[in-house]
Amino acid sequence: MSAGTATTALRAQQDRGRKAAQNREKWAQGRTYISAVVVLIWCLAPAYWMVVTAFREVGFTYDTSILPTHVTLDNFNTAFDTSFGNRFGQALLNSIFIGVVVTLVSLLIGVFAAYALARLNFRFKYLVLGFILGASMFPGVALITPLFQLFTNIGWMGTYQALIIPNISFVLPLTVYTMTSFFREMPWELEESARVDGCTQGQAFRKVILPLAAPAIFTTAILAFISSWNEFLIASQLSSDATQPVTVAIASFAGAQPNQIPYTAIMAAGTIVTIPLVILVLVFQRKIVAGLTAGAVK
Amino acid sequence: MSTELGPTPVKSPASGGTPIHHGPKGVGEDNKILSQGKWASWLLAPTIIALAVVIVYPIISALVMSFQKDAGLDPVTGLFTAGGPAGVQNYVNWLAQQCSAPGGGTVACPPGTLGAQFWSATATTFFFTVVTVTLETVLGFWMALIMARTFRGRSLVRAAVLVPWAIPTAVTAKLWLFIFAFEGIANKLFNTTILWTGSEWPAKWAVIIADVWKTTPFMALLILAGLQMIPAEVYEAAKVDGATTWQRFRMITLPLVKPALMVAVLFRTLDALRMFDLPYILTGGANNTTTLSILVINQIRQGFNAAAALSTITFIIIFLVAFIFVRFLGANVVEQSGATGKGKK
Numbered sequence: 001m002s003a004g005t006a007t008t009a010l011r012a013q014q015d016r017g018r019k020a021a022q023n024r025e026k027w028a029q030g031r032t033y034i035s036a037v038v039v040l041i042w043c044l045a046p047a048y049w050m051v052v053t054a055f056r057e058v059g060f061t062y063d064t065s066i067l068p069t070h071v072t073l074d075n076f077n078t079a080f081d082t083s084f085g086n087r088f089g090q091a092l093l094n095s096i097f098i099g100v101v102v103t104l105v106s107l108l109i110g111v112f113a114a115y116a117l118a119r120l121n122f123r124f125k126y127l128v129l130g131f132i133l134g135a136s137m138f139p140g141v142a143l144i145t146p147l148f149q150l151f152t153n154i155g156w157m158g159t160y161q162a163l164i165i166p167n168i169s170f171v172l173p174l175t176v177y178t179m180t181s182f183f184r185e186m187p188w189e190l191e192e193s194a195r196v197d198g199c200t201q202g203q204a205f206r207k208v209i210l211p212l213a214a215p216a217i218f219t220t221a222i223l224a225f226i227s228s229w230n231e232f233l234i235a236s237q238l239s240s241d242a243t244q245p246v247t248v249a250i251a252s253f254a255g256a257q258p259n260q261i262p263y264t265a266i267m268a269a270g271t272i273v274t275i276p277l278v279i280l281v282l283v284f285q286r287k288i289v290a291g292l293t294a295g296a297v298k
Numbered sequence: 299m300s301t302e303l304g305p306t307p308v309k310s311p312a313s314g315g316t317p318i319h320h321g322p323k324g325v326g327e328d329n330k331i332l333s334q335g336k337w338a339s340w341l342l343a344p345t346i347i348a349l350a351v352v353i354v355y356p357i358i359s360a361l362v363m364s365f366q367k368d369a370g371l372d373p374v375t376g377l378f379t380a381g382g383p384a385g386v387q388n389y390v391n392w393l394a395q396q397c398s399a400p401g402g403g404t405v406a407c408p409p410g411t412l413g414a415q416f417w418s419a420t421a422t423t424f425f426f427t428v429v430t431v432t433l434e435t436v437l438g439f440w441m442a443l444i445m446a447r448t449f450r451g452r453s454l455v456r457a458a459v460l461v462p463w464a465i466p467t468a469v470t471a472k473l474w475l476f477i478f479a480f481e482g483i484a485n486k487l488f489n490t491t492i493l494w495t496g497s498e499w500p501a502k503w504a505v506i507i508a509d510v511w512k513t514t515p516f517m518a519l520l521i522l523a524g525l526q527m528i529p530a531e532v533y534e535a536a537k538v539d540g541a542t543t544w545q546r547f548r549m550i551t552l553p554l555v556k557p558a559l560m561v562a563v564l565f566r567t568l569d570a571l572r573m574f575d576l577p578y579i580l581t582g583g584a585n586n587t588t589t590l591s592i593l594v595i596n597q598i599r600q601g602f603n604a605a606a607a608l609s610t611i612t613f614i615i616i617f618l619v620a621f622i623f624v625r626f627l628g629a630n631v632v633e634q635s636g637a638t639g640k641g642k643k
Binding site: 050120131280 | 355447461462516609
């Protein structure tokens with residue numbers, strides 16, 4: 001076999017290989033797009049259905065046309081209507097109040113622990129981390145029975161503190177854990193540099209560390225607020241009509257007829273509860289994903 | 299690989315050795331004497347105390363309660379039973395499904411009572427856990443692989459997966475109740491006439507589908523974060539060496555993503571074992587969808603102490619599962635930092 005034919009054969013083979021590779025690439029890209037569309041539909045379709053139903057007239061609750069039909073705003077009035085014993089408006093305020101207090105308390109306490117866990121060396125560090133992580137995985141039902149009895153005995157049933165204190169039990173570990181991961185990745189050398197450049201301890205903290213830590217703290221605050229906002233188990237048992245949060249209000253939402261679930265109004269209420277969260281999450285998407293996954297991979 | 303970026307469990311962090319806190323002049327000397335350990339204990343104290351109050355106290359309290367008899371009117375006989383120490387009777391009652399009989403002693407709990415539901419609730423809980431976590435892992439992995447690719451609109455997909463995660467579970471439950479209503483969109487789309495919440499298997503699948511919808515995104519994001527830790531050069535090298543897509547997935551992706559994957563599976567498993575909101579609102583626990591958490595809640599108003607025993611059992615079950623994960627399956631949550639190399643075994 002001469003060298004020339006070998007080269008030609010090789011070149012032809014390379015050409016074929018390149019073409020096949022290009023085709024594969026195109027085919028792979030196409031499959032990616034199809035998969036992406038499937039994921040989009042899977043994630044968004046049920047949420048879309050909630051919003052569409054929220055804007056549909058009660059008489060057409062079970063209309064199954066995919067596009068919005070019989071559009072109305074009435075359901076949002078019904079959601080806030082108190083004549084059937086629903087207290088959705090009050091529940092919204094309760095959820096905001098409980099969420100804000102739980103978030104602030106957890107951040108205030110947790111930020112110190114997170115700093116220690118991220119920055120300092122001490123014995124039992126991983127024991128403490130393990131304890132805090134274990135606490136966040138703790139089943140709510142294991143808390144509810146003793147708390148139910150305790151709060152009944154001391155007359156706290158249905159009070160705000162009876163809802164806030166158990167919430168802290170799972171929001172605080174989450175806060176500490178998320179902030180610890182964030183703090184670990186902060187460029188703390190800058191604090192030293194600032195000190196070398198003549199800043200006092202206070203100045204270094206205020207002008208260098210605080211601005212750097214602010215996004216981490218803010219993201220943690222969002223995650224803390226969301227988990228408090230979504231809490232249902234404890235609130236369903238320990239709240240009263242006056243203090244119930246939105247999750248409980250929506251779960252027990254009543255209609256005019258006792259045997260008919262007022263779906264359109266519930267979907268309207270669900271939309272109101274969800275939209276601010278979704279907007280918040282989408283705006284701070286990157287940070288939130290970082291916060292959510294922080295503990296798991298780093 | 300990435301070990302140098304974050305602090306590793308064994309080595310001291312980059313800052314190790316240097317005192318972190320320089321107090322204002324004057325007290326600076328005192329601060330230097332304070333060891334990091336002392337600082338740490340002061341900083342950790344509020345969190346530890348708070349968690350002790352809101353978690354450790356209830357655990358102990360529940361434990362104490364679980365060894366007490368429930369005082370009150372016996373639902374069967376209408377006679378008043380006094381409280382007092384019960385020994386392990388509450389536990390035996392749940393595990394052997396025995397209820398207190400009139401005139402002392404115990405009999406097998408009649409069907410339909412809470413006492414007769416322990417093992418079925420346990421079975422339901424584990425069934426939900428295994429099925430949902432399996433589906434979520436497979437679907438989540440698939441979603442993560444898609445989101446890890448580069449294509450236009452990738453950020454849109456990444457944003458969309460956060461939507462189910464952000465919707466409160468109580469709202470999710472009502473939404474799927476509506477979707478699964480008899481005249482609802484699910485029956486319409488699939489051209490079926492199933493009473494979804496009316497019988498056992500449709501009800502179970504309704505819960506499973508709703509749960510998978512809600513929590514797969516979390517799984518996908520955790521796995522995606524794991525995928526992004528794998529350096530692209532490894533894939534390039536494998537490609538040059540002629541590894542097929544499947545080989546690359548099996549020999550590179552899987553082992554390297556395993557630590558993150560195990561943590562995600564552990565998180566989801568522990569979460570699924572305490573599942574409450576979804577079945578409670580979606581099916582009310584009817585048709586064999588009562589989980590252990592629902593059983594505890596139903597028991598509370600019939601007797602604190604029996605409920606405390608049941609919640610302690612639930613807690614022990616969850617603790618054991620977590621222990622098995624960490625001990626035998628290598629889900630190393632705490633020392634995850636820099637542990638990418640541990641995925642080999």
